[in-house]
Amino acid sequence: MLAKTLSCGLSGVYGYPVEVEAFISSGMIGFEIVGLPGAAVKESRDRVRAAISVSGLSFPFGKVTVNMAPADVKKEGTAYELAIAVALLAARSPEAFHGLGETMLLGELALDGRLMPVRGALGMAITAARQGVRTLILPRANARECECVAGLAVYPAETLLQVYGHLSGKAPLAAQPTARYETLAPDAPTAFDLKYVKGQPAGRKALEIAAAGGHNLLMTGIPGSGKTMLARCLPGILPPMTYEEALETTLIHSAAGELGEDHGLMTQRPFRTPHHNVSMPAMIGGGAKARPGEVSLAHNGVLFLDELPEFRRETLEALRQPLEDGFVSVTRVGGQNRYQSHAALVAAMNPCPCGNYGSRTRPCRCTPAEIKRYLGRISGPLLDRIDLRVEMDAVSVEEIETSGTEESSAAVRARVLEARRRQTARYAGLSYHCNAQLDQPGVERFCTLDAAAAKLLHQAVDRFRLSMRAYGRIRKVARTAADLSGHEAIEAQDVALALQFRTAHESYGG
Amino acid sequence: MHLSEEQRSLLWLSAAKITPSHVTALAQAYGGPEGVWDAFGSRGGPEFPEQVRSTLSTLHSCHAMDGLIARLEQKNVRLLFRDDERYPGQLAKLDDAPYLLYYAGSLDCLKRPMVALVGTRRCSAYGREMAGMLARGLCDAGVCVVSGLARGIDLAAHESALEAGGCTVGVLGSGINVPYPPEHRPLLRKIAGGIGLVLSEYPLDARPLPYHFPHRNRIISGLSLGVVFVEGRIRSGGIITVDAALSQGREVFAVPGCVGTAGAEGPNHILREGGRIVTCADDVLEDLGLAPGGAAPEPDETEGLTDLQRRILDLLALEPLGAQELGERLMLDASRLLAELGTLEIMGLICRESGNRFRRTLQAGNQRRS
The missing domain is CATH 1.10.8 (Helicase, Ruva Protein; domain 3)
Known part of the structure; x- marks a missing residue:
């Protein structure tokens, strides 16, 4: 008794199809998974067994062998569990199931039969559509990220029993309605608007130029002068994300498991603020499981490095290549993964170790040698890639209170769009996209x-x-x-x- | 280098950092420095603390002294004894004048009138600029600028004197071979390599110990006709130099600062106590009876400015301002204002301070005044 279902593995941000075969024979009772399963896949056996039993379905009696093809690629993660469970049920009673050949199954099982979200659902859905798979069944928490994939019927399910009901035709699931990107409101206002930033004319102008020309920006200023606040306004004055950009960015976030449950395509440009003790794999991407790093998670958005001199030197050095090339290659035993990393770098730092150099109210107790050493921690080659350096004004609270209303992000964005349009026209047919390049x-x-x-x-x-x-x-x-x-x-x-x-x-x- | 017996004995005593007053007392007791050499180590000879005795006894042989002299020659460091006719007369009159000065560079500077510029190592942009302006003005009038080769005000004074092509004397609080701060070694070479002079009363390899510096300050003031305190706190090395200058009967000047800033504490205190006020090099020259340089006035660069630029300069004449305040007072948008500020900065009429405030440069102020 043999049955076959279709699932998907994750390689980089996209998936690759995996066929799950289940074979039940008489013999010693047992459950084996073959086809290079990783540790998490081996543990799937217990979750699958429990989920089937708790759901009131019967686990096949006899010697059970599950094979995952291609058998020479190591399988990691828990997204195969739904496919394994359905293959086992189908091997026992093949007549009860319909259309298994053109349905991709994704999902992790809980012991009580619930479907848990998986990493990289969007990339796998795109792979499924490219492979000619017509339907995709996946956990409800992952459904929204796949709603914009064309040519694919997406069925969100909450439990194994619901999937069983759908595939056996007894209780069909409702398909996830497809959405158009434009209806997701890509230019909705953000919480961070330039009209709330008081003072700092030079800083505001620098931010506008950074947005218009794609330049990287370094802000120097005393603590509390508004560096972080200003940086957070940058995504809001960049042009709205196009569908392609949103797809690229969401793919990376989905593959990293950073998208969050029940989240559709990302319509806002990402704003990443890694802490300064971030490790190099976390910043660039990599690690044992080859996940995208902060620089890729900031793709099409902003990578904000607060306290720049506190970052490890090698981490900053490694950042240069991705920022220049726009992608990161992570090579592991299993192959090479490529993550895009077109991000605007915004860095902030204090003017001196104590932070008060230039303040009107607090004295700075640093020696010139200390200040020099502090500034010297940032390497010249990285600084060369930062076109704009701005010193923040040391403003006092009274000045902030007396100043009037400030220009809003929307007005600044209009100028940025016009400047971007000029650049696009000027560099048509050339390898440049913006002035910074x-x-x-x-x-x-x-x-x-x-x-x-x-x-x-x-x-x-x-x-x-x-x-x-x-x-x-x-x-x-x-x-x-x-x-x-x-x-x-x-x-x-x-x-x-x-x-x-x-x-x-x-x-x-x- | 040929040295007399007396000079060799003085060099030997100097190697152990024996103070001038102690040397005078010893010489009296043993019939001159060579008497001290002869009596050293014998019964009834002079007694020293253990550390000093061990340094002296290591060098207490002709061979060891020849080695020391060879090393001085190799490092190109020369010796100036108190009885030398080239020894600065101003300094020689002091009771505690060094009996031996180690030097590198040209002694010709010592023939010129000298003025000391002193102040804090952590100076503001204002202090740096004032020190530089004074040093240039003094050099233009043929006066030699004396300072302590430290960071901050000292650095600005020496560098500006060199830039103006004048001569400058740096007095170290360490051996000439161990300059402090270490990053000033190139500056030292530049001064000693030109028409300037680097002096120290400490042996070639003496480390910069904290107590050397207040002691060194008496040489800075002793060499000079007057001491200008540019910037610094009340408790600072600059005040020590000023005190030394007062006890030596030198003229004391101070550059007024903005009340409330740390660096203005010292100078304002001196002014209150009766120091002479200095706003330009001519003030110093006049008070010391040296003829002002009478350099031709520089061409007026404020000509050909737009009305807007003049208004910005007028606002900045009162106090340094940030772009935000300027924008509000002039009712200008940021890009226009920043562009105007950039233009004025390129022309050298304003400069940017830390905290992104803009300040009129002294150049602009002087031109508008004349």
Whole structure:
């Protein structure tokens, strides 16, 4: 007596189909799983046995063998348990089941027969649709993330018994209604709006330029000056996520098990704030189970590193490649996984170890050598990838209270969208998407200065003793400033504005 | 390097850091420094604490002394004894003048009138700028700038003097081979390699011990006609130098600061006690009876500014302001204002302080005043 069901394994963010075969023969009573099961899959035996019995169904009598094909790939995780249970039931009474060949089954079983959510359901659903599978049965908690996958009927179930009822045709389940991405309101307002950020004109402008040109941003300021608050506003002034972006981001979150239960496609850009003692695998991705790291979870969104100098040096060094290339490759025994990582880096730091340097009310007790050592913890190569550096104003509470209303995120976003549109038109057919990606030839070609701007920039190079690298960086930022103010060539005021976004500390490397 | 018996004995005593007053007393008791050398170790000879005795006895042989002299020559460090005619006269008059100075660089500086600039190691942008401006002005008038080669005010004074092509004297509180702070070694080389001078009364490899510095300060003031306290607290090395200057009968100056800031405590205290007020190098030159340099006024860079830029400068003339406050007073949007501030910064008329406040530079202030 043989039965076959279809399930799915996870490799990277997408799935690969796994056939689950169950065979019952007479002989010594036993239950074996073959086909390179991992530890969690081996433990499935006890959960499957209990779930079937508690659900009031009968566990097959005899020698039970379950095979999972392809048999040479190691199977990890608990998503196969529903498929195993159904295969066992079908092996016992094959006549009771319909359409097992074109139905993919996903879900972990609890001892009482409930279906528990699984990791990576969206990626597996997309794989199923590509493989020509017509229906997908999965735990209810995972249903919403799959509602936008085209060409696939998704049936959410809560218990093994419901699945049995559906497959045997006795009590069919209701299909999850499909949703269109546009109806999920991708540009709904966020809780963090620039209108609540008081003061900080330079910081606000830096954030706007960062959003418009895709530049990375470093904020320096005393504790409580609003660095984190400002950073949290960045997702809200970036353009709304497109369907493709939302899909990419949700795929990664789903594969990492970070999506949360009953969560549809992500419509808001992610904002990740890893703590500064984060390990390198957690930041970049990897570990024994090869999960995406923080930089991938921030894909299409913002990676915020608060207290930048406190991060481990090797963690920051490892961040450079993913930020540059836009993807991370994690190689493990089982193969290579690739996670996308197009994230805007926003970093924040105190001006000195005690944090009070530049404060009007609290004295700083750090020596120049201590400050130098503190700033020196950030490597030059990483700083080179941060075009915008802004020092926060040390504002007092009275000043905050007296200041009037501030511009809202929506108004800033409108300017950002217009600047992005200009860039898209300018870089059509080229490998660049935004100003931050310009390389040396790109800077020469697109960051053209008018006569007054060129004169001003040369004066600045002399006065501030700017390095060649800083010169290129300022031209890129000036390009974005010009895009924001609608100038075709970069004008003097764009250069002057861009020059505000260097830090006063010369040790930042100019 | 040829040394007389007396000089060799003084070098030997200096290697154990015997103080000038102690050396005078010893010389009197034993008939000159060479008498101390002869009597050392014998019955009835001079008695020293254990550590000093061991240093002295290690060097108490012709061979050891030859080795020490060879090492000084190898490091290019020379000796200046008190009876040398090149020994600065100002200093020689003091009771506790060092009997031996180790030096690197050119002694010609000592012929010029000298003024000391002293202050805190943790200085503000204002202090740094004032020290630099004073050092440049003094150098332009041919005055030699004396300071202590420390961080902060000292660094600004030495560097600006070098930039202005003037001469500067640095007095160390450690051996010349062990400069403190260590990162100032290149500065030391630059001073000694040019027309400047680096001095120390401590032996070549003496470590920078805390008690050296207050002691060293009497040399800084002793060399100078006047001492300018630029910035610092009331309890600071700068005040020690000022006290030394007063007891040596030197003129004392102070740069006024903003009341309430830590760095203004010392100078304002001195001003209240009757110190002379300094706002530019000419103030010092005038009070010391040195002719002001009379340099041609620099071209006025504030010409050709827009109305808006002038208004920004006028607002900043009163106090440093942040972009937020400026924006509110001028009713300007952020990008326009930041661009104007950037332009003024490039022109060198304003500068950015920590905490992102903008301040008029001294350059702009002076030009508007004249």
